[in-house]
Amino acid sequence: MSPTNAVLERVTRVPGVRGSLLISATDGLVVAERLMDGIDGRAIAALAASLIQRLVRATAGAGMRIPTFVHLRGHTGSVLAAPGRNDLVLVALAGADANLGLARVEMLDAVGRLA
Amino acid sequence: MTDDIRALTARLADEPSSLAFLELGEALRRRGQLEAAYKVARGGLSRYPGLADAHDLLGRILGDQGDLAGAFDAWADALRFDPMRSGALKGIGFLYFRAGNIEAALEHLQRAADIDPADESIAQALARVRAASRAIPSKEPEPATDTIAPAPVAAGPGGDGDAAAPIFSAPENGDQGVMLVDGNGLRLSGSLLSPANEDVGDRVAAELAGVSKEASRTAKLLGLGAWVAIAVESPEGNLFLVPPTPQTLLLTVRDPSLPMARLGLIAERAARDARAWLGVQE
Numbered sequence: 001m002s003p004t005n006a007v008l009e010r011v012t013r014v015p016g017v018r019g020s021l022l023i024s025a026t027d028g029l030v031v032a033e034r035l036m037d038g039i040d041g042r043a044i045a046a047l048a049a050s051l052i053q054r055l056v057r058a059t060a061g062a063g064m065r066i067p068t069f070v071h072l073r074g075h076t077g078s079v080l081a082a083p084g085r086n087d088l089v090l091v092a093l094a095g096a097d098a099n100l101g102l103a104r105v106e107m108l109d110a111v112g113r114l115a
Numbered sequence: 116m117t118d119d120i121r122a123l124t125a126r127l128a129d130e131p132s133s134l135a136f137l138e139l140g141e142a143l144r145r146r147g148q149l150e151a152a153y154k155v156a157r158g159g160l161s162r163y164p165g166l167a168d169a170h171d172l173l174g175r176i177l178g179d180q181g182d183l184a185g186a187f188d189a190w191a192d193a194l195r196f197d198p199m200r201s202g203a204l205k206g207i208g209f210l211y212f213r214a215g216n217i218e219a220a221l222e223h224l225q226r227a228a229d230i231d232p233a234d235e236s237i238a239q240a241l242a243r244v245r246a247a248s249r250a251i252p253s254k255e256p257e258p259a260t261d262t263i264a265p266a267p268v269a270a271g272p273g274g275d276g277d278a279a280a281p282i283f284s285a286p287e288n289g290d291q292g293v294m295l296v297d298g299n300g301l302r303l304s305g306s307l308l309s310p311a312n313e314d315v316g317d318r319v320a321a322e323l324a325g326v327s328k329e330a331s332r333t334a335k336l337l338g339l340g341a342w343v344a345i346a347v348e349s350p351e352g353n354l355f356l357v358p359p360t361p362q363t364l365l366l367t368v369r370d371p372s373l374p375m376a377r378l379g380l381i382a383e384r385a386a387r388d389a390r391a392w393l394g395v396q397e
Contacts (some may be wrong), residue, residue, distance in 0.1 A: 047333040051345075054329055058322040059349050062368065063309025069348040071375075072330055074339025093337065 007110035008034040011090070014106055016098025022114075025049050025089045039093065048081055048091045056083075069104060080104065084111040120146070132162060140172050144179060152176045167197035174206050183210055183384075184377045201231040205240060210380075215387035217248040293385050294366045295359070300324025304392070307368060310351045319366065326356065327364050344382070346375050355382040359389040
């Protein structure tokens with residue numbers, strides 16, 4: 001198993017996480033993915049990339065560096081994103097019952113190892 | 116200094132390891148000597164970090180001091196060591212009420228009432244929160260505990276308040292670092308300074324234009340329901356975005372040392388203030 005797939009596997013094993021993927025932040029394309037059946041990785045990649053780009057601009061406007069972690073919370077689930085180096089972003093889709101604290105720790109650790 | 120405080124102080128001086136600090140801290144708190152009460156409680160906690168009574172005491176003192184986030188943490192610690200601590204449940208219930216989370220407030224107060232059905236103050240708090248959940252939000256009831264004074268109701272756009280006056284009533288929600296933005300990227304209230312102390316409010320407000328729509332679109336298309344919040348961690352600060360109304364966005368920024376969950380609580384409270392200021396009935 002490649003290092004990339006290994007980190008995706010580790011994130012996806014967190015209870016409540018329905019899948020994870022590595023995307024390109026600039027163009028919103030999927031680099032690698034590990035998702036449950038029925039989840040469209042391309043849609044997640046495009047939407048997450050667009051949202052992150054906006055948030056990167058907002059934090060830059062506030063005189064801050066690129067975010068290290070982003071959490072979009074909806075009523076029935078969350079999108080988590082950990083921007084890394086080389087324009088890559090690790091993204092996870094989680095259900096409302098997910099262990100978000102563990103997912104965050106795993107993702108930050110994974111992004112650090114991918115860098 | 117009253118006799119009881121003098122006696123308790125002497126007792127604690129004679130026996131520093133005694134539990135007299137609990138009585139002394141409470142006596143000082145009731146007399147309004149909050150700084151002294153805080154020091155006594157902290158001193159006791161350094162000796163008894165696992166004592167629920169001490170965390171509960173600290174929660175009441177911090178609540179009186181207006182540090183509601185700190186009070187929340189103290190009461191949460193009290194419950195960690197004693198899940199049946201009705202005072203801590205009552206305190207947290209009130210904080211949830213202040214944050215606008217009526218459901219969680221009722222849940223905590225009901226648990227407190229189940230544990231201590233003889234405590235009339237809990238039954239009264241429960242009744243008030245239930246009544247408030249059916250009432251107009253500006254008619255906020257008296258606090259559910261005797262430890263915290265209610266925040267003043269902010270003057271809305273239609274009121275006679277100064278438009279530049281702060282709208283965020285909680286002590287830690289001074290308008291600095293809290294900003295209300297409309298859907299066109301224009302700042303409605305609040306301000307934001309960069310880490311270099313530059314006023315970046317308008318620039319950030321402009322960048323936030325469209326974030327609400329983007330978040331809404333993302334959450335909907337990914338089957339997450341309506342979006343509730345966006346938490347952003349950055350080395351220089353943590354940001355928390357919530358939509359007080361579909362047309363507005365509230366940004367709260369704090370130092371990264373503040374836990375994100377606590378920032379979320381602050382943001383929820385600020386959003387409630389913002390809705391009241393905008394004249395939106397909850």
